[in-house]
Amino acid sequence: MSEDQPRPLLYLVVCAAPPARHIDQLVELLHQAGWCICVIPTPHAASWIDCPVLAQQTGYPIRHDHRLPDDPDSLPRADAIAVVPATFNTINKWAAGISDTFALGILNEAIGLTLPIIVVPYVKPSLAAHPEFGRNLKKLTEWGVDVLPNEVIREGDDKPVVHFSWRPVVEAVARSL
Numbered sequence: 655m656s657e658d659q660p661r662p663l664l665y666l667v668v669c670a671a672p673p674a675r676h677i678d679q680l681v682e683l684l685h686q687a688g689w690c691i692c693v694i695p696t697p698h699a700a701s702w703i704d705c706p707v708l709a710q711q712t713g714y715p716i717r718h719d720h721r722l723p724d725d726p727d728s729l730p731r732a733d734a735i736a737v738v739p740a741t742f743n744t745i746n747k748w749a750a751g752i753s754d755t756f757a758l759g760i761l762n763e764a765i766g767l768t769l770p771i772i773v774v775p776y777v778k779p780s781l782a783a784h785p786e787f788g789r790n791l792k793k794l795t796e797w798g799v800d801v802l803p804n805e806v807i808r809e810g811d812d813k814p815v816v817h818f819s820w821r822p823v824v825e826a827v828a829r830s831l
């Protein structure tokens with residue numbers, strides 16, 4: 655990315671799975687890679703993260719709820735979207751076209767707008783084995799979404815600390831434009 659080009663904007667949709675607690679690390683790496691970031695948590699994830707600190711880090715408000723009809727749109731348009739971590743719940747609802755959270759509304763609209771989208775599932779094996787989950791990931795792929803392997807960001811498990819590797823996400827975001 656050259657110095658004089660405007661920085662592209664990524665909506666980072668964050669679901670309620672453990673990597674959400676460390677999402678500031680991914681924001682930092684994406685900033686270093688030249689992206690502006692708007693964090694859009696699901697309502698569950700919003701209670702897992704420090705929204706005021708992330709708002710300060712990104713320079714954008716952290717929205718997890720629908721605005722009122724008369725309220726102005728507070729977020730600029732995205733160039734791409736990444737869903738990190740993506741839960742079983744949000745993936746299945748998204749593939750079904752359900753829009754009952756602000757984050758899902760953004761994701762469903764992004765399919766219609768054909769925006770570049772990266773999804774990083776983070777789902778334990780017993781849930782990932784559910785037949786509908788595999789079908790839904792396939793559906794998202796067919797819709798043009800870049801679906802990374804499940805738990806690709808899970809690096810090590812020195813219980814009780816789990817480490818996350820954000821490199822596959824940064825690389826996927828870089829090739830999205």
Ligand SMILES: Cc1cc2nc3c(=O)[nH]c(=O)nc-3n(C[C@H](O)[C@H](O)[C@H](O)COP(=O)(O)O)c2cc1C
Binds near residue numbers: 778
């Ligand atoms: C401690 C804890 C850890 C969880 N880890 C995961 C996980 O790794 N993956 C997942 O899909 N759901 C996980 N869940 C369940 C989700 O948080 C739950 O399904 C929630 O409704 C997801 O909401 P969202 O998809 O709107 O973010 C976890 C829940 C708890 C309480």
